[in-house]
Amino acid sequence: MSVTTIAEMASSLLPSDPPVQFIDEHGDQHAHERYEMPSPQTLLDAYAALVVGRRVDQQATTLVRQGQLAVYPSSQGQEACQIGSVLALRPTDWLFPTYRESVALITRGVDPVEVLSMLRGEWHCGYEPRRHFAAPQTTPLATQTIHAVGVAYAAQLRDEDTVALAYLGDGATSEGDFHEAINFAGVFKAPVIFFVQNNHYAISVPLAKQTAAPSLAHKGIGYGVRGERVDGNDVAAVISVISDAADRARAGGGPTLIEAHTYRMAAHTNADDATRYRIQEEVQTWQDKDPVDRLRTYLRTSGQLNEEKEAEFADRADAVTADVRTRFLAGLPPIPPSELFAHVLAAPTPQLRSQADQLRAELAAEGEE
Amino acid sequence: MSVTTIAEMASSLLPSDPPVQFIDEHGDQHAHERYEMPSPQTLLDAYAALVVGRRVDQQATTLVRQGQLAVYPSSQGQEACQIGSVLALRPTDWLFPTYRESVALITRGVDPVEVLSMLRGEWHCGYEPRRHFAAPQTTPLATQTIHAVGVAYAAQLRDEDTVALAYLGDGATSEGDFHEAINFAGVFKAPVIFFVQNNHYAISVPLAKQTAAPSLAHKGIGYGVRGERVDGNDVAAVISVISDAADRARAGGGPTLIEAHTYRMAAHTNADDATRYRIQEEVQTWQDKDPVDRLRTYLRTSGQLNEEKEAEFADRADAVTADVRTRFLAGLPPIPPSELFAHVLAAPTPQLRSQADQLRAELAAEGEE
Amino acid sequence: MATTTMSEALNQALQDCLAEDDRVVVFGEDVGPLGGVFRVTDGLTAKFGEERCFDTPLAESGIVGMAIGMAMNGFRPVVEMQFDAFGLPAFDQVVSHAAKYRNRTRGTISLPLVIRVPTNGGIGGLEHHCDSSEAYYAHTPGLIVVAPSTVEDAYTLLRDSVALDDPVIFLEPKHLYWSKTDQELPRQGDPIGQAAVRRSGRDVSLITYGSSVPLALEAADAAVEEGWDVEVIDLRSLVPLDEATVTASVRKTGRAVVLAEAPGFASVASEIAARIGEECFHSLLAPVRRVTGFNIPYPPPKLENNYLPSVDRVLDAVADLQWEDS
Amino acid sequence: MATTTMSEALNQALQDCLAEDDRVVVFGEDVGPLGGVFRVTDGLTAKFGEERCFDTPLAESGIVGMAIGMAMNGFRPVVEMQFDAFGLPAFDQVVSHAAKYRNRTRGTISLPLVIRVPTNGGIGGLEHHCDSSEAYYAHTPGLIVVAPSTVEDAYTLLRDSVALDDPVIFLEPKHLYWSKTDQELPRQGDPIGQAAVRRSGRDVSLITYGSSVPLALEAADAAVEEGWDVEVIDLRSLVPLDEATVTASVRKTGRAVVLAEAPGFASVASEIAARIGEECFHSLLAPVRRVTGFNIPYPPPKLENNYLPSVDRVLDAVADLQWEDS
Ligand SMILES: Cc1ncc(C[n+]2csc(CCOP(=O)(O)OP(=O)(O)O)c2C)c(N)n1
Ligand SMILES: Cc1ncc(C[n+]2csc(CCOP(=O)(O)OP(=O)(O)O)c2C)c(N)n1
Ligand SMILES: [Mg+2]
């Protein structure tokens, strides 16, 4: 590799500075030299999804208070990331979500009740991954990023133009698995997007204690992977940057690492107490950058959203949340305990068979009591 | 962090382009804008060490053929890296070698017979790490890099100005542990140097299949760690760049990632057959860049080395190798089998005690037979 | 009366260790200002400063590896793996380095470090938050594996673990974090490696540890009604294993049940059962029974009660000990 | 006569799998042009192309994780961990994902993948090159663990493993790579989960697997002179465990020795001993003895013979089976 090539290559891999933004926190529009603003229809769709996403997120938090969910990691403040990423992709592109991606999954079309199955304590993954091209929500951090590479590389080997998008948080970028995943992606030129929602905290640990890098997007260059930074509270920017990365990936251009600047408005989960490690003023500054308000202002100001449409979106959100609430409160059909043994291996071992028998006998005895 | 700061910071972290070099493959000297050429005395010392290192390395290879060593990963071609790195540091700076760093350890002053203990099958680590400030040679790749961070951070907490240098290969940079180590180093500003000997192969796997990065030194920026590239066959450059990094680290400037461009002239170990994966022409081009020949030419041409000195150095190398050979062939005192139980835990468990008793009884019975 | 929870006792142990020995440092994910997700490190950073108790980047292999390095260089680190399964990314550092360092350096480098592992289930946790990984550690030569079950033991065993010159896996049963004592914390308890007879009995030895000890005691109480006098042995540490106490008990009772929450296959429970079979062969009146978790991934919260050992399962195992023959 | 080594048989199995099913892919460190450090993948890249057999970056967690992803998306990956201990960086991917994926997705995603693990010692290898890690895998619910000991089994069990729809840990005893057969490789062998009685005998059941089978047979031969007729059982797979064959044998002989190279504590040998104690209680004439590796880190080459189970140790264990009582 010649000397010039290395320098050229390096600068082509470094992220935009400042982060890509189309709609600022006041709802004002800006152009970008490299990226294109999504179409008005896309933005209207995104707004509708934002309204639904925010409402379902609130509903989930309520369900926790009502004892219907064991725990809930809120997406509040990060809806533009979650929705933008899904809208930018095809329904057959694979998603690899973490525990926090409830809104992304709902946007993908997964039944919210199925999405909440894990957090309800019902079964680990409540939806059929293959039906929705969405892997199970993963709690061991960064581990799913390498699965995304495998899925993407498999598609590439079969000459399909599928893209895989791996979600991860700022904290998860510190895990060895992320390093191995993005390095594999770089070497195999796999059609993967690593989408880091930098919400500035890993539970209580702020970004400054997570890394000394200029930005998380600067991690890409170490793998020959282009890094990009985007305003994660601007759904227009998120859609545009991810679409661009997906197009490149489909065309054989390999992976992209995208860092979205956003903020976790709620605590890590309902079980967490964020006042122990961050001040209210900080939360307030991000309140002013709210992704839903911002798009609404832009769409209203530019005349693309009227009261009628707003009411329609609100109704749609009401309907979705009402449906979730009703089905939760009506009680969902429980999973029978015998299923504990049904999915361990394709064929049970003698040891599993006898344990399943034991459980069956116990249940029968209880039934008789 | 303001926008300008990010761009400034980024450029301050990227490596020199081209790699730092003082003495080229023809033995000609070049100046460098950032680094200083080491003193003539240092270069003479380095040459003496190179002569010894090369000879001991050859001796070890011979010992393998004679069945005295189980296996030997040769340092041939990489002596400038190994020697330069040790000479650039204080004897109380910690080294974290891999299996390949025999020459580095000998340069540090460890008895070659102790260095070869592991490869002889005697005991895992044949020297006392604390005495030489040298950790055991490590085979699980990249795992020792994070130990180096811990040792360095411990020193820093005690306000000592100790530096730790972790050796690793190009292949080892792909391991998750390297990522975690350099990230910790960046965050804790630990006085560590990650010294990558990019010898272009990980056993049979060439660099291009290891990473798509512009260079391995470009990995530093993702951790806020300065990357640097150096001609690894130019001991002057190695000494200069490592001295500089060590000075910065001692002054609280944090870690540095240094990639040395070099080449593994021999097979991975004697057990490997390099003709299966690389062509002789490639080896030849690197033969022309030999680190020993190059320094010799420079020193001879510049009048710093005369025949008398050369003879003296050769004698010294002869003496060292003769000593190793003699002690090997005379037979070294074997380690008694009872030691198998001596170092498992500070105090043996009841289970270990009874196993040790069993072995003792067996040995006694054999003795009686 | 003042009560102390296990979480508080652990916190007190860390405070006392930090106060008495400035080589002790505490670090890990969220152990600093937050005080740990289970509050075990609550207040330590405030009291002892950022150099003594600090957050790290989110990387478990890095945490254990850094602890190894610091232990090599004069410190006595106590690190936390946030949940049991999240210790697995560090498994290589634990097995290939922490456990082997003393041995590979012929005894010249010892690693005084403690890896705290909040373990087990029974708290309605999500997948990957409820595993029991003690078998992995107990099988690995070179590690000490400590498993407290009482608040008092949590305190003294953690202090003793920090004082050891070897790597310790310190298993904290999550569902007992809020268990309480109304006693003062003892300055000193039984040493690591000594089991405790929590209830003495004549008919059956029920051998267990950690999270399952309260269940064992409950089952022993329930067994009284069935006419069985159950001796409950709390191992307190798995390595070293106090087989003398176990075999003495079984030689006395002639019957044994081994109880543990982890999947039973190739587990610590297997080891104990095998050892009893080997050492107490002529005293045994019935086969040793094991009551353990099934060999399945830890189930979702709504089904965990079908998985976890229960009083009924223990009583069934006891009932199975061929009483008619005796 | 033409002979085939175990390494060649494994190579042949991979060739046949690659030829018959284009979903099979082979990857890992040095498995491409080099053909693997033990030559098991020799020639595969040349014959099947870079898309079917390829080198990866040096990162075991990445290798297993990528295999999981490819298995999710239509492929049947066969990956190699270069040495047993170098599989440990992938342990989290194996335990938290490979083993659990089918279960967490309620059966909708199965992972047909094989992780080949060159295992055990006895080859004079350096530290970290001779470990035996089967206990870690066998303890983990959701994995199949296969342990061939003969050249024929190496071939058929690997083919059967590739055909399974679950993750398989395939343990290849390094010191048997150059063991030979002069038979044709069979098209089909006993299925995974069925043990083989390698030598039938009346007096003692010697239960073992993988690397220790040749030693067991040697010991059985030596035992003849002492007047013991030893039955040798080769488990062939640890999960599933063919306990029916084991218990039938022990019920017949009344005596059992379990033999394995791995450290014995909380191991597969413990499980087998515990299970025999449980299932064959009334048939046992003596306690079950275990002959295993010591609970110490694998020793340096010059001392490995003091560590590894030997004919003498097996005979000592057999002698210990209280013959005077019978
Ligand atoms: C391997 C692993 N280690 C630790 C945890 C515990 N844990 C759960 S979430 C979390 C913080 C994650 O932070 P980040 O990646 O920034 O994602 P966010 O929650 O902010 O979306 C931690 C430490 C885990 N789930 N997995
Ligand atoms: C964790 C781990 N995986 C695999 C190996 C097997 N192995 C030994 S050396 C080696 C190649 C290392 O290449 P590199 O890091 O470039 O160092 P070099 O040998 O070239 O000095 C491999 C794969 C190992 N030692 N450790
Ligand atoms: Mg975060």
Ligand SMILES: [Mg+2]
């Ligand atoms: Mg290399």
